[in-house]
Amino acid sequence: MLVNGQPGQRLSALDRGLHYGDGLFETLRCEQGRVCWFERHLARLGRGCGILGIAMPDAAALRAEAESQVRGLPRAMLKIIVTRGVATARGYRPAGDEQPTRIVAAYDWPPPAGPEFRAGLSPLPITMHPLLSGLKHLNRLEQVLAQRAAAAAGLHEVLMPDAGGRVVSGSMSNLFLWQGDELLTPADGECGVAGVMRSLVLELAPRLGLRVRQTTLSAAQLASARAIIVTNVRLGAQPVHWFEGRRLEVDPRVPLLQELIDGTPS
Amino acid sequence: MLVNGQPGQRLSALDRGLHYGDGLFETLRCEQGRVCWFERHLARLGRGCGILGIAMPDAAALRAEAESQVRGLPRAMLKIIVTRGVATARGYRPAGDEQPTRIVAAYDWPPPAGPEFRAGLSPLPITMHPLLSGLKHLNRLEQVLAQRAAAAAGLHEVLMPDAGGRVVSGSMSNLFLWQGDELLTPADGECGVAGVMRSLVLELAPRLGLRVRQTTLSAAQLASARAIIVTNVRLGAQPVHWFEGRRLEVDPRVPLLQELIDGTPS
Numbered sequence: 123m124l125v126n127g128q129p130g131q132r133l134s135a136l137d138r139g140l141h142y143g144d145g146l147f148e149t150l151r152c153e154q155g156r157v158c159w160f161e162r163h164l165a166r167l168g169r170g171c172g173i174l175g176i177a178m179p180d181a182a183a184l185r186a187e188a189e190s191q192v193r194g195l196p197r198a199m200l201k202i203i204v205t206r207g208v209a210t211a212r213g214y215r216p217a218g219d220e221q222p223t224r225i226v227a228a229y230d231w232p233p234p235a236g237p238e239f240r241a242g243l244s245p246l247p248i249t250m251h252p253l254l255s256g257l258k259h260l261n262r263l264e265q266v267l268a269q270r271a272a273a274a275a276g277l278h279e280v281l282m283p284d285a286g287g288r289v290v291s292g293s294m295s296n297l298f299l300w301q302g303d304e305l306l307t308p309a310d311g312e313c314g315v316a317g318v319m320r321s322l323v324l325e326l327a328p329r330l331g332l333r334v335r336q337t338t339l340s341a342a343q344l345a346s347a348r349a350i351i352v353t354n355v356r357l358g359a360q361p362v363h364w365f366e367g368r369r370l371e372v373d374p375r376v377p378l379l380q381e382l383i384d385g386t387p388s
Numbered sequence: 389m390l391v392n393g394q395p396g397q398r399l400s401a402l403d404r405g406l407h408y409g410d411g412l413f414e415t416l417r418c419e420q421g422r423v424c425w426f427e428r429h430l431a432r433l434g435r436g437c438g439i440l441g442i443a444m445p446d447a448a449a450l451r452a453e454a455e456s457q458v459r460g461l462p463r464a465m466l467k468i469i470v471t472r473g474v475a476t477a478r479g480y481r482p483a484g485d486e487q488p489t490r491i492v493a494a495y496d497w498p499p500p501a502g503p504e505f506r507a508g509l510s511p512l513p514i515t516m517h518p519l520l521s522g523l524k525h526l527n528r529l530e531q532v533l534a535q536r537a538a539a540a541a542g543l544h545e546v547l548m549p550d551a552g553g554r555v556v557s558g559s560m561s562n563l564f565l566w567q568g569d570e571l572l573t574p575a576d577g578e579c580g581v582a583g584v585m586r587s588l589v590l591e592l593a594p595r596l597g598l599r600v601r602q603t604t605l606s607a608a609q610l611a612s613a614r615a616i617i618v619t620n621v622r623l624g625a626q627p628v629h630w631f632e633g634r635r636l637e638v639d640p641r642v643p644l645l646q647e648l649i650d651g652t653p654s
């Protein structure tokens with residue numbers, strides 16, 4: 123683990139990342155020492171830094187730090203955190219002279235979820251902020267609460283409605299409703315996080331003869347869905363086997379989609 | 389500054405407070421070594437811990453730590469942060485065996501805002517989550533963005549509407565619209581944070597013959613307000629002298645209210 127490029131696991135208790143969640147993160151898949159889809163992650167991180175007004179770390183240095191942490195590992199997860207840095211003044215208002223903090227940490231590849239992936243509808247909504255939606259920022263209490271509810275219900279994931287009842291995303295994933303030759307997914311700007319795996323599915327699905335339609339999804343549509351997949355860089359295109367206690371189908375093209383994903387290096 | 393009761397300014401870069409904002413804070417006023425309204429802060433912290441499922445630190449130990457940091461200081465601000473602790477597993481879902489982290493830090497009393505307090509309407513909304521609203525949790529990016537906008541506009545504070553256009557709170561304060569002998573304030577459960585200073589104003593205003601009505605406030609009501617005060621434990625009952633470039637009145641009872649506040653020790 124590196125904190126500002128130096129090996130270590132400690133950081134200042136005055137960091138604005140801790141005090142306000144004033145920062146961003148990326149979770150990356152690493153295979154055979156290679157950081158997958160690094161440029162896509164970097165682009166999202168850069169967009170987030172622009173919106174929050176945080177200086178974006180140097181891309182080449184960040185890549186070198188990332189690769190240094192997973193060298194020799196067959197498979198790993200990598201987390202990059204960039205915060206506005208240690209507070210130089212008290213209060214929410216940034217002073218403007220903060221030096222960004224960056225943390226790069228490798229994690230063991232987690233064990234698989236088991237043969238059957240169980241999801242449900244979150245009893246808690248997700249809020250949507252016009253500037254923050256889509257960003258992978260550090261304000262994640264809604265996801266923590268949703269995952270606590272999922273754990274209590276024996277579920278791997280919960281799909282989260284916004285205040286208007288539109289299902290926006292999973293707590294840790296994006297979603298696609300599989301309907302014949304069509305995949306339906308919440309539209310850009312209305313999904314919780316602009317997912318890297320979501321972008322790959324949008325690009326690759328047409329190669330399997332699937333059309334992807336960005337739209338709004340209601341809980342009622344999910345309740346009658348034949349098949350659903352959820353996506354993130356760890357799970358890939360994960361079929362949901364049970365949704366709200368109802369067994370779903372797994373389209374035979376899901377493994378083909380997964381192969382295409384795994385064969386797309388950047 | 390104390391981290392888990394020990395002098396020091398460092399904490400683990402794996403703390404869930406940093407990764408997710410998975411925790412709570414309190415900002416306290418200290419006078420002559422005394423921590424003002426400690427029990428009110430403690431009660432709010434306890435409610436937050438209950439909702440987030442974080443073990444509440446021992447109250448007596450927390451008080452002793454707080455007092456140790458401001459002993460001998462004529463005036464100071466104190467910040468208490470309680471997080472769920474260092475992550476024992478990857479991901480949003482708490483493992484359940486985390487040990488809470490507590491940080492107690494004293495800050496210099498900040499310089500006054502100047503003779504005239506300038507506020508405006510935030511161009512950015514505040515989102516309202518059914519479980520999180522009212523809590524002083526660590527997810528504060530909306531407030532950071534609002535304060536950046538305030539700084540760019542030369543304002544001390546911005547008042548924030550929710551998605552429905554109801555003005556809910558300031559970015560760092562609660563608000564009261566002063567209307568004759570009546571103070572109007574967003575209702576419990578619809579204000580951004582259940583403020584300690586707000587609770588004091590609710591209790592003390594009737595002693596000055598003022599009625600307080602919890603209601604909804606629109607931007608239009610603010611635009612025609614005669615007088616507005618904003619409240620937090622640092623500012624007390626702060627009159628707004630300018631709102632959206634319009635000069636407001638300061639009711640002569642504001643200094644009396646402030647005296648009552650300063651004379652209420654707990």
